[in-house]
Amino acid sequence: MATDVVVPTLGESITEATLGQWLKKPGEAVKVDEPIASLETDKVAVEVPSPVAGVIGELVVNEGDTVNVGAVIARIEAGAAASTSATPAVEDRTAVGKAEAAAPAEPASAPVEESGDALTLSPSVRRAVLEYGVDPSKIRGTGKDGRVTKDDVIAAAKSQPKTAAPAAAPAAAAPVASAAGERKEERVKMTRLRQTVAKRLKEAQNTAAMLTTFNDVDMTAVIEARNKYKDLFEKKHGVRLGFMGFFVKAAVMALKDVPAVNASIEGDEIVYRDYVDVSVAVSAPNGLVVPVIRDAQNLSVSGIEKTIGDFGKRAKEGKLSMEDMKGGTFTISNGGVFGSLMSTPIINPPQSGVLGLHRIEDRPVVRDGQVVVRPMMYLALSYDHRLIDGREAVTFLVALKNAIEDPTRLLIDL
Incomplete structure (x- = not known):
């Protein structure tokens, strides 16, 4: 049985908002009142909590879409959270055992797991990451639920040791050489x-x-x-x-x-x-x-x-x-x-x-x-x-x- 997630009341005279970011993906487990999406209103960002525990099902709207108060934005399959969350726990324990048995081979796979977190960065944070050239997976977020904010990115960039720059230079040299003379533009939709x-x-x-x-x-x-x-x-x-x-x-x-x-x-x-x-x-x-x-x-x-x-x-x-x-x-x-x-x-x-x-x-x-x-x-x-x-x-x-x-x-x- 699926439960609809609707846009909550946003305040006096505010009837619509923009879906700024999905905080959960289809198939992910979610708890009651856990934020699953961020809405941008004319004044503040508002998080939409899950009304039930379960697993994220269909996402009805896309990031950047305008939604009205009361509109359905997602559906949650209730009752499946326990079984869904139990499996990763077993897999995690198995992974830990493998990591202890094959320590030399494990470090290469760690960045792959952390890189998935970058997909949950807000547009402003993504731009800051590109601008300052920092690795978001190595930043400790101070935002709600540990999410990385723009201020976190700037602080991380300032705290980077100067000796780290030469090590990163060879990796950055190849794209620059291959794109000599290339001029790029990025179009980002204005937030509400x-x-x-x-x-x-x-x-x-x-x-x-x-x-x-x-x-x-x-x-x-x-x-x-x-x-x-x-x-x-x-x-x-x-x-x-x-x-x-x-x-x-x-x-x-x-x-x-x-x-x-x-x-x-x-x-x-x-x-x-x-x-x-x-x-x-x-x-x-x-x-x-x-x-x-x-x-x-x-x-x-x-x-x-x-x-x-x-x-x-x-x-x-x-x-x-x-x-x-x-x-x-x-x-x-x-x-x-x-x-x-x-x-x-x-x-x-x-x-x-x-x-x-x-x-x-x-x-x-x-x-x-x-x-x-x-x-x-x-x-x-x-x-x-x-x-x-x-x-x-x-x-x-x-x-x-x-x-x-x-x-x-x-x-x-x-």
Whole structure:
């Protein structure tokens, strides 16, 4: 008897998704609630669990197909899991015995078994594997159920010993020689998330009167405070003290002073809010996602850091929900973690402002008539000029700058 696997409810107003990846193949055993497929919605990736224990039967749709909520995507033959899973167990024990008896011959077959795992890599991970030239079978995955993520591939590439390069060179030389002058292209279909991001960002450019104002901030005081208290902070709160806690807290204070930056336009009305829901960009296996720190005005620096840490962990595990992404009145995007010196971020409608953070860089500045070196960061505020005037944008950035350069202001709300 076969059991249908259907597309689960994905969230309010979301009626369809894209089947991004099959996590199980026909004939493979599956347990109850074990993920068998990954769906890509407009905002997050959602895993489809197995409703019963059994063996994967027919896969009704292909990777990349668009599916509606409630549609059948696969069928599971129930009741066959025990017999199916028992046989490999016997074979595994037999294989172990053979391996012990014929140790010299076994290593040659090991890569064949591991290479099958590469078939379950997501498209973005496959591209990263090709780009960085690493062996995915030798990477320990940190994603959900031990799956390899793009971050794992990048980390593995960085940790590769330099002495390994010459050994790999001869193998790579042959294809290069045989394909001299050949130019290759690869076409990869955009994920639903990337399509949605592209649509919304272009919509923002077409709708809002966007303008970006810059300032810079001396990070000396925040760096000193962080270095002084980071160990005690982690011991007490169980989370690392980063810079985002300071910036979110400072942004909340600046938004109270300049409420227009936290407002939005709806039709011919301006909506002002007495709360601040901050959207923060975090890295996930399928790209950047933007969960929301709700009621940030009520949180301490430790509460903000705990929330961001939880978002980062769940994003890597693919456990962020649609509810985590909804809303948001203001966005903070930290391009500095990737080395960005300066940028003009695009607002996320219906929000009216986005703060861009960048890398910290030692630069010469004048203090008390003397040229000194300080750790400086450029700040960028992109805003909807239909609602926010230049004076308000500059006032916001100056208030933020003052709070970061003198963190005591964060304690006394000044």
